[in-house]
Amino acid sequence: MPQTNGVVSLYLKDFRSYGELVLDTRAQIIVITGENGRGKTNLLEAVSLLSPSKGIRKAKTTDLPKFGSKSWGVSAGVLHSIHGDLQFGVGDLGEETPKKIIRMNGETLKTHQDIGKMITQLWLTPAMDRFVVDAPSGRREFIDHIGWTFNLEHATHISTYEHAMKERSKLLKDGVRDKIWLESLEKTIAQMGVAIVSWRETVLVLLKKIIAELLIPSGFPRFELNFEGDIETLIQNKSALEAEAFFQEKLGLSRELDAIKGGSSMGPHRSDLSFLFCPKNTPGYLCSTGEQKILILGLVLSSIKLLELKSQGVPLLLLDEVIAHLDPIYRRILFDQIKNLKVQTWMTGIDIKDFQDLRSHSIYFSP
Amino acid sequence: MFGQEIQQLIFLLSRFPGLGPRSGRRLALHLLKKKETTLLPLIHTLQRAAEAVKVCSECGNLDTSPVCSICTSTKRDSKVLCVVEEISDLWALERSGEYHGRYFVLGGKLSAISGVKPEDLKIPFLVNKIKTSGITEVVLALNPTLEGQTTLYYIRECLENLPLKITGLAHGVPMGGELDYLDDATLTTAMMRRQVV
Numbered sequence: 080m081p082q083t084n085g086v087v088s089l090y091l092k093d094f095r096s097y098g099e100l101v102l103d104t105r106a107q108i109i110v111i112t113g114e115n116g117r118g119k120t121n122l123l124e125a126v127s128l129l130s131p132s133k134g135i136r137k138a139k140t141t142d143l144p145k146f147g148s149k150s151w152g153v154s155a156g157v158l159h160s161i162h163g164d165l166q167f168g169v170g171d172l173g174e175e176t177p178k179k180i181i182r183m184n185g186e187t188l189k190t191h192q193d194i195g196k197m198i199t200q201l202w203l204t205p206a207m208d209r210f211v212v213d214a215p216s217g218r219r220e221f222i223d224h225i226g227w228t229f230n231l232e233h234a235t236h237i238s239t240y241e242h243a244m245k246e247r248s249k250l251l252k253d254g255v256r257d258k259i260w261l262e263s264l265e266k267t268i269a270q271m272g273v274a275i276v277s278w279r280e281t282v283l284v285l286l287k288k289i290i291a292e293l294l295i296p297s298g299f300p301r302f303e304l305n306f307e308g309d310i311e312t313l314i315q316n317k318s319a320l321e322a323e324a325f326f327q328e329k330l331g332l333s334r335e336l337d338a339i340k341g342g343s344s345m346g347p348h349r350s351d352l353s354f355l356f357c358p359k360n361t362p363g364y365l366c367s368t369g370e371q372k373i374l375i376l377g378l379v380l381s382s383i384k385l386l387e388l389k390s391q392g393v394p395l396l397l398l399d400e401v402i403a404h405l406d407p408i409y410r411r412i413l414f415d416q417i418k419n420l421k422v423q424t425w426m427t428g429i430d431i432k433d434f435q436d437l438r439s440h441s442i443y444f445s446p
Numbered sequence: 447m448f449g450q451e452i453q454q455l456i457f458l459l460s461r462f463p464g465l466g467p468r469s470g471r472r473l474a475l476h477l478l479k480k481k482e483t484t485l486l487p488l489i490h491t492l493q494r495a496a497e498a499v500k501v502c503s504e505c506g507n508l509d510t511s512p513v514c515s516i517c518t519s520t521k522r523d524s525k526v527l528c529v530v531e532e533i534s535d536l537w538a539l540e541r542s543g544e545y546h547g548r549y550f551v552l553g554g555k556l557s558a559i560s561g562v563k564p565e566d567l568k569i570p571f572l573v574n575k576i577k578t579s580g581i582t583e584v585v586l587a588l589n590p591t592l593e594g595q596t597t598l599y600y601i602r603e604c605l606e607n608l609p610l611k612i613t614g615l616a617h618g619v620p621m622g623g624e625l626d627y628l629d630d631a632t633l634t635t636a637m638m639r640r641q642v643v
Contacts, residue, residue: 231631243596245558246558253558262599264594267595
């Protein structure tokens with residue numbers, strides 16, 4: 080089996096349903112199968128905690144120890160294309176104040192963000208089944224997550240934008256109409272807003288290239304992605320500086336309306352990522368459940384490939400119960416894509432027979 | 447476990463900036479164990495500081511006289527004024543020994559969410575002081591945060607039509623710093639504003 084960058088060993092101690100577990104995971108695809116309640120998703124969650132986030136369940140550290148234990152730990156050997164063999168540890172020592180600690184080669188990382196530079200993860204869970212039709216914020220956050228993984232400035236722009244927007248809203252709500260103060264905040268909002276939208280567009284162009292050059296030629300159904308919003312329209316016709324000036328002027332003119340409605344009716348926080356399922360020329364929100372699953376899989380697969388190409392971290396793809404809504408044809412297409420991606424992928428499912436087509440690239444585990 | 451006096455001492459110490467319950471306990475124990483050499487001299491010093499230290503009426507610095515030694519010094523350049531957010535920033539710049547002008551301490555930064563308004567920062571007083579004191583350069587040494595930069599822009603706008611040079615601090619690689627340990631935003635700014643050497 081070819082050696083793939085990724086997790087090569089996993090050790091769990093008092094984590095969720097596991098007292099102690101040692102796994103050899105030297106494979107491109109790790110398939111975890113078993114009946115409900117056997118701890119399949121717990122394993123994916125353990126891997127997902129090798130990141131700055133709270134993992135696939137967004138759980139608190141106090142929810143993670145096995146019943147009866149205060150501490151928990153997840154340790155992983157990782158093969159990295161540049162740094163070679165690395166050892167990561169994530170856990171809580173069970174002290175007075177619960178605290179997640181992340182270590183790399185035995186040293187505690189100063190910030191949790193540092194692990195994100197070494198391991199970049201994407202996951203798809205049943206909780207994301209309605210991704211295409213749910214509130215636009217989830218779709219924006221997904222693209223933003225991709226965006227800042229290889230451009231940290233994007234994260235700074237978003238936090239500054241949100242902070243400035245909150246400051247402006249508070250001034251307007253409190254009836255403060257200090258022209259200079261508001262102008263200062265609106266200038267920042269406009270600069271950050273245009274920068275955010277421009278970077279999202281850059282990410283989308285890169286994703287479209289991967290979809291066109293990698294996914295579609297190997298049989299994935301054709302689909303389109305587009306960002307829609309006022310600022311997106313603006314930057315198509317104007318330079319960045321002109322767009323900033325126009326956006327700032329609009330903010331200045333809409334102060335009274337924004338004071339009543341709260342927030343702002345214009346800006347990257349109003350943008351939305353739309354899908355088009357080309358075989359039926361149908362917008363994503365009108366597609367069947369299976370077609371929506373294919374759309375989001377297309378987005379996730381192209382995104383992990385983009386991260387593999389652009390970031391220096393080891394890419395990991397976690398797919399929890401993804402084949403549930405897929406017919407045999409779509410399953411085969413998905414499996415072909417996963418094999419072609421050459422990114423370590425962790426998958427869960429009920430029946431091992433469903434994953435037989437992956438056997439040349441996989442190791443199987445049943446908790 | 448402790449008497450009320452010790453509990454109160456630990457509580458007060460643990461509320462100091464940078465301290466918590468554990469360091470509060472450690473500090474209290476240290477003070478109580480070294481009563482003669484540490485605790486009593488500290489009480490005496492605190493008492494004297496409370497009575498003697500005043501806020502400078504000109505710049506907002508702390509000193510034992512109503513107008514601080516920086517504002518009264520004839521060796522300092524009275525035509526250059528450096529605006530900082532906090533007294534700790536003033537002390538930091540003084541440690542560098544590089545700046546020889548005078549200061550103005552805002553006492554914070556504009557923040558709608560925290561309810562800090564221009565009047566709270568004495569900005570109208572600052573503008574009036576600049577207009578009437580023959581100042582030729584204002585250095586806005588404010589932090590590169592959203593609130594810091596909003597405050598900078600606000601003051602700059604208030605001073606817009608005055609015959610002044612308005613400057614800000616440079617951003618970039620710190621002395622002794624290693625590039626590998628710098629955050630991406632600092633590195634990007636440093637690269638964008640690179641200089642001929």
